[in-house]
Amino acid sequence: xxxxxxxxxxxxxxxxxxxxxxxxxxxxxxxxxxxxxxxxxxxxxxxxxxxxxxxxxxxxxxxxxxxxxxxxxxxxxxxxxxxxxxxxxxxxxxxxxxxxxxxxxxxxxxxxxxxxxxxxxxxxxxxxxxxxxxxxxxxxxxxxxxxxxxxxxxxxxxxxxxxxxxxxxxxxxxxxxxxxxxxxxxxxxxxxxxxxxxxxxxxxxxxxxxxxxxxxxxxxxxxxxxxxxxxxxxxxxxxxxxxxxxxxxxxxxxxxxxxxxxxxxxxxxxxxxxxxxxxxxxxxxxxxxxxxxxxxxxxxxxxxxxxxxxxxxxxxxxxxxxxxxxxxxxxxxxxxxxxxxxxxxxxxxxxxxxxxxxxxxxxxxxxxxxxxxxxxxxxxxxxxxxxxxxxxxxxxxxxxxxxxxxxxxxxxxxxxxxxxxxxxxxxxxxxxxxxxxxxxxxxxxxxxxxxxxxxxxxxxxxxxxxxxxxxxxxxxxxxxxxxxxxxxxxxxxxxxxxxxxxxx
Ligand SMILES: Cc1cc2nc3c(=O)[nH]c(=O)nc-3n(C[C@H](O)[C@H](O)[C@H](O)COP(=O)(O)OP(=O)(O)OC[C@H]3O[C@@H](n4cnc5c(N)ncnc54)[C@H](O)[C@@H]3O)c2cc1C
Numbered sequence: 001x002x003x004x005x006x007x008x009x010x011x012x013x014x015x016x017x018x019x020x021x022x023x024x025x026x027x028x029x030x031x032x033x034x035x036x037x038x039x040x041x042x043x044x045x046x047x048x049x050x051x052x053x054x055x056x057x058x059x060x061x062x063x064x065x066x067x068x069x070x071x072x073x074x075x076x077x078x079x080x081x082x083x084x085x086x087x088x089x090x091x092x093x094x095x096x097x098x099x100x101x102x103x104x105x106x107x108x109x110x111x112x113x114x115x116x117x118x119x120x121x122x123x124x125x126x127x128x129x130x131x132x133x134x135x136x137x138x139x140x141x142x143x144x145x146x147x148x149x150x151x152x153x154x155x156x157x158x159x160x161x162x163x164x165x166x167x168x169x170x171x172x173x174x175x176x177x178x179x180x181x182x183x184x185x186x187x188x189x190x191x192x193x194x195x196x197x198x199x200x201x202x203x204x205x206x207x208x209x210x211x212x213x214x215x216x217x218x219x220x221x222x223x224x225x226x227x228x229x230x231x232x233x234x235x236x237x238x239x240x241x242x243x244x245x246x247x248x249x250x251x252x253x254x255x256x257x258x259x260x261x262x263x264x265x266x267x268x269x270x271x272x273x274x275x276x277x278x279x280x281x282x283x284x285x286x287x288x289x290x291x292x293x294x295x296x297x298x299x300x301x302x303x304x305x306x307x308x309x310x311x312x313x314x315x316x317x318x319x320x321x322x323x324x325x326x327x328x329x330x331x332x333x334x335x336x337x338x339x340x341x342x343x344x345x346x347x348x349x350x351x352x353x354x355x356x357x358x359x360x361x362x363x364x365x366x367x368x369x370x371x372x373x374x375x376x377x378x379x380x381x382x383x384x385x386x387x388x389x390x391x392x393x394x395x396x397x398x399x400x401x402x403x404x405x406x407x408x409x410x411x412x413x414x415x416x417x418x419x420x421x422x423x424x425x426x427x428x429x430x431x432x433x434x435x436x437x438x439x440x441x442x443x444x445x446x447x448x449x450x451x452x453x454x455x456x457x458x459x460x461x462x463x464x465x466x467x468x469x470x471x472x473x474x475x476x477x478x479x480x481x482x483x484x485x486x487x488x489x490x491x492x493x494x495x496x497x498x499x500x501x502x503x504x
Contacts, residue, residue, distance in 0.1 A: 005268045007033045007239075009501060010259055012246045012285075013275025015043025016222070016487060017475025019229040020071060020494030021273050026236035027075050028502055033267065034238060035259070037245035037439060041230050043275070043475075044438055045222035045487070051425045052366035054221075055312040057438065058445075060329070060355055060373070061086040061217040063209035063485035067139075068218075068225065071488075071495045076236075077228050083216040086360065087327035091415060092193045092351070093336050094183040098326050099191060103129065103211045110184070120178035124188055127174070131204035132212070134163045138483065139492060144461040145483065147496045148503045166201035170452065174200055193333045193351050199452035202481060209485060217360045222487060249274070249285045249471065256471045271470045273497050277477040278463065279304070279441045291467050298457050304477070305450055307431030307443030309378045311405040314425030317370035321417040328359040334414045344382050345404055347411040352376035354412055369424065372416070374408050380431040380442035391436045401428045446486055447476040455480045464497050472497040 001008045011022040014036035022034045040046060044058030062068070065083045072081070087100045095113075099106065107125045111118045133156070139145040140153040142160060175189030175196050189196030191206055198206070209215055218224050233240070247264070249272055250257040258268035274281050282291065282299050324330075333351040342349040353375040358365035365371040386397045405428040409420050434443030448455050458480040464472050472478075476486055478493035 001031055002270055005270050006258070007031050007267070007269040009033075009271040009273060010035060010267060010269040011273045011275065011474070012249075012259065013037075013043060013475070014041035014226075014230070014240065014242070015275045015475055015490060016045050016225060016229070017478065017490040017494040018043070018273065018275030019226060019233065020075070020491045021275075021472075021474045021498045022238055022494075023075050023229045023233040023236070024071075024495055024498035025501060026233050026238040028498075029236075030501070032233075032238045033269070034233065034240045035244045035246050035261065036240070036242045037262075039243045041240065041242065042223055042226035044440075045226055047221055047223050050312070050427050051314060053312070053314045053369070053371050053425060054364045055357070055371065055373070055427065056221065057429075059222045059487055060357070061215050061360065062222070062487035063213065063215050064488040065216045065218070067484055067488040068491055071491050072225075072228060074495070075229070075232050077232060081224065081228070082219045084219070084360065086215045086217050086329060088210065088215070088329045088331070089325070089327040090187065090191070090193065090331045091324065092183075092333040095187060095193070096326075097187070099187075100210055100215070100327065103207065106211060110188075114181060114184055117179055117181055117184055120180075121184075121188075124174070124178045128204050128207050131162075131166055131201065132208045134159055134166070135201050135205040135483075136208055136213070138163060147462060147464055148499045163201055166204065167199050167452065167456070169200040171196040171198050171200050171203040174203075192331060193336070197452075198450050199481075202450075202452060202483075205483060215485075219361070221361065221364075225487070225491075246276075246285065248287070249281070251286060251290075251468070254290060254468065256468050271472065271501050273472045273474050273494075273501075275473075275475045275494075276439070277304070277441050277444070277475070278466075278473060279477075280439075281473070295459060295467055298459060302454055302457050303449045303451075304441060304444035305446040305448065307378055307380045307434050307440075307445055309376050309401075309404060309408070309431070310429040311374040311408055312425075312427040312429075313372040313374070313409070313419075313423055314365065315370050315372055315419065315422040316368075316424060317422070319418045319422035320370070320372075322356065324415050325354070325356060328356045330354045330415060332412065332415045334411050344379075345407060347376060347408045350376060352408065352411075354415055372419070374405075374412055376408055378431055380435070380444075383430050383432050387432050387435075393432070401430055402426070404428075404430075447482050447489070448480055450481075452481070462493065462496065464493055464500065472500060 008030040141151045175185035245262040248260040355373040357371040431443035474494040474497040
């Protein structure tokens with residue numbers, strides 16, 4: 001800590017990215033202040049309670065638990081966190097398949113369902129399986145995914161060039177090359193009934209976690225990770241102030257001096273790490289005209305992933321027929337309409353996720369009840385007209401959102417007959433909720449855009465360092481794509497940001 005600083009580092013935001021960074025720095029003896037605008041830590045990984053139900057503000061489960069465990073261990077967490085595998089089904093008028101089966105099993109069942117496409121299916125699986133070893137643990141050897149230190153595994157021969165090439169190839173082109181059938185193109189090229197849009201390398205990562213290494217639910221849900229990290233931080237002498245929004249990051253002669261909180265208190269530090277997203281940081285928190293134009297242009301113009309509407313339901317399970325649900329997560333589409341635009345709130349023609357949340361952990365619902373979550377992608381701009389200010393809405397908004405939620409429930413009846421009548425509790429989140437309660441720019445869910453061609457305009461794979469030498473980013477927006485999935489990418493970037501400071 002320099003003579004003029006109050007802290008070695010200030011971390012803005014106590015989501016999993018900020019908490020990981022703060023706890024790692026504190027574990028290595030650094031004097032750290034964690035500032036969180038909400039009254040609690042955890043950010044999106046928080047669970048809220050309604051009438052005895054515990055519902056997630058964000059993650060339902062996540063990939064790469066080994067990465068999460070090894071980061072926790074490095075910071076000093078004891079062993080003993082258990083995980084349960086989550087399974088996933090796609091159910092549309094054209095296809096009903098449990099997609100989290102091992103790849104060879106999936107390959108055989110698709111060959112049976114699509115006998116005219118066997119050679120394309122075989123070639124596709126062989127190609128994807130060839131790429132998976134490169135994408136699987138790329139952060140352990142590929143220099144673009146590390147800020148400091150030596151790689152922990154050797155670079156596979158030709159690996160860097162091969163992976164770069166797969167980054168540039170579009171999954172859509174591969175799907176069109178291999179399959180004539182659009183259902184198959186969408187399923188194998190996007191794990192969905194929607195058309196592919198990601199890169200081939202990202203697609204390989206998605207199949208790796210979906211079918212091979214798995215997507216997992218930690219005992220106690222993601223709040224368990226928050227409490228482990230926050231306890232470690234406290235035990236190592238870290239200081240936390242919740243309900244303390246940062247209003248500005250102070251800049252002087254091209255360096256960061258510290259922050260100003262909402263009550264205009266100035267706190268000085270050698271380093272600032274922001275868990276707030278870069279669009280917010282560089283448009284609201286920092287007033288500086290010294291930023292490179294190319295950097296500002298990329299941050300301003302490259303989009304984030306869109307938002308969603310989420311309907312949380314407490315139900316009486318004796319009234320619902322769950323027999324079509326062959327996995328606790330179902331991506332469901334009731335009807336298919338080819339080549340026609342669908343009105344935004346007509347859920348019959350949209351794929352959405354249905355999760356039997358209490359199946360993942362019975363403690364998420366009171367005795368004798370079940371919890372069901374419906375998540376449908378939704379563009380922020382569709383709801384913006386209702387917002388009149390922070391947490392303020394035009395009159396009629398509550399009724400309007402409940403109306404949309406009821407429409408979604410009615411469509412979900414196709415999968416879960418009896419659902420509508422079984423509801424005892426209902427809560428609805430819209431993109432406005434994710435903006436005003438989640439503090440996410442336009443309510444974005446999952447980091448930068450999935451359109452790989454546009455994300456390539458960002459200045460690197462890791463976006464942890466910034467044009468300011470002592471300002472870093474941590475969390476899902478500190479990577480150009482979620483190469484490990486949401487939760488582990490947030491923690492990995494937080495861990496890397498801490499290493500960068502420790503090595504400086
Ligand atoms: C609805 C939804 C569903 C999701 N589902 C999944 C899933 O199933 N699996 C998965 O892996 N990931 C999922 N994600 C992504 C998930 O958000 C991440 O995996 C992870 O929780 C993000 O952590 P983070 O640290 O990047 O950010 P956040 O959790 O967003 O934390 C950022 C923190 O910074 C604070 N903050 C912001 N600005 C300021 C300021 N000015 N001053 C002080 N504090 C500030 C915020 O209040 C917040 O606490 C989902 C996200 C959402 C929104």
